[in-house]
Amino acid sequence: MHKKTVSVLLLSTVLAMLMVSAITIALLSRGLPENASDPFRFAASDFTFAFGAGHALDNQVRVEKFDNGYALLSSGSTSIRAENHHILGYAIQASNWPRETAFFWRRSDDIQNVRRMEITMPGSRLVDLSLEPDWQGEISEFGFLVADDPGETVEIGDILLESESLKTKLQMTWQSWTTFE
DSSP states (O other): OOHHHHHHHHHHHHHHHHHHHHHHHHHHHTTOOSSOOOOEEEOGGGOEEEESEEEEETTEEEEEEOBTTEEEEEOOSOOEEGGGOOEEEEEEEESSOOSEEEEEEEETTEEEEEEEEEOOOOEEEEEEGGGSTTOOSEEEEEEEEEEOOTTOOEEEEOEEEEOOOHHHHHHHHHHHHHOOO
């Protein structure tokens, strides 16, 4: 190839990448809140076991015992505005992926009912809880339900609940592009 042809191809590639990046950022920036709330961070070591057992390690808690095949980790009483904190950041690792893993929550206006969202992907992930119809109002408790066999372990990291931002939208877009379903 001629030098001119290679230069034109390189310039075209760079311009295309810049255009796609600019359009992606413009589209993801639409509808973002004016004032983002401060992120709500919850240390994994602060979870209490309602049933099952384990212990804290660095920035995570290791679930090692399951009562009748289940472990439930609860935040205890809390107060979170769902509309201000609907991006959930979690990290879950397991020797073998558990039979069942769910993030659950209770609302202060309906404390008797537990809502839940199945977690099907291990690792560090971001999830938009605003897609869950019951993630609304004041959240008074949240946590994880894990079902597994005796002898297995599951490690759950610190939790982050935050507002939607360009950064979280870019992270979730990248996550969806690079994750197999």
